[in-house]
Amino acid sequence: MNQSEREAAKRRAAERAAEAVEGGTVVGLGSGSTAAHAIRALGREVDAGLDVQGVPTSFQAREIAVDEGIPLTTLDEADVDLAIDGADQIAGTDLVKGGGGAHAREKIVDAAADRLLVVVDPTKEVDVLDDPVPVEVLPDARTPVADAVGRLGGRPELRRADRKSGPVVSDNGNLILDCDFGAMPDPVGLAADLSALPGVVEHGLFVGFADEVYVGTETDVTVFEP
């Protein structure tokens, strides 16, 4: 699957998931290029009269939703019925997220949702997760967390900005360590170990999160409950 086929597959999956949104509901708006397609599709539905409110998971998701005219709310004011979000990798119900550094707020919103619809292209599906795990850390915790990740068997790398000499700063003002653990046959244990480290705000292992998976193929969308 080349790049343009992947983009088409992402879009197909996201637009199909957006069709699952019913009027009168509150929707978690995921981040990244695939979720962006879902937000835009939802925007078109709102234009056509659908009554929904969105809870954005990032600066990016909020900007697109505002642009699309989707009414917004917060977790303080509403319960989330359903969230639509992308993933960097998926194995069963487990995900690696945070390629765009949005995983902390995504995890809050996705966990609060009654149902999480994960939208991906087929290259994201794996048997065992092995993508580097993004770990958002308070700036003061960067070195102690990196050392601890090393003791857990991972190789941490500070995420650096493309067009600035310096680190990527998350929407929450923190730093991101991309931590390569190789294959992760026990994401439950690793997730607990990472969560226990002082200074870790959130990591990108979403264990047991996916309720429904929408995989865009070259011509269609496969939907399943893992």
Ligand SMILES: O=C[C@H](O)[C@H](O)[C@H](O)COP(=O)(O)O
């Ligand atoms: O921080 C970013 C999010 O977790 C994204 O949902 C994830 O990286 C997938 O992004 P994309 O749909 O652009 O591949």
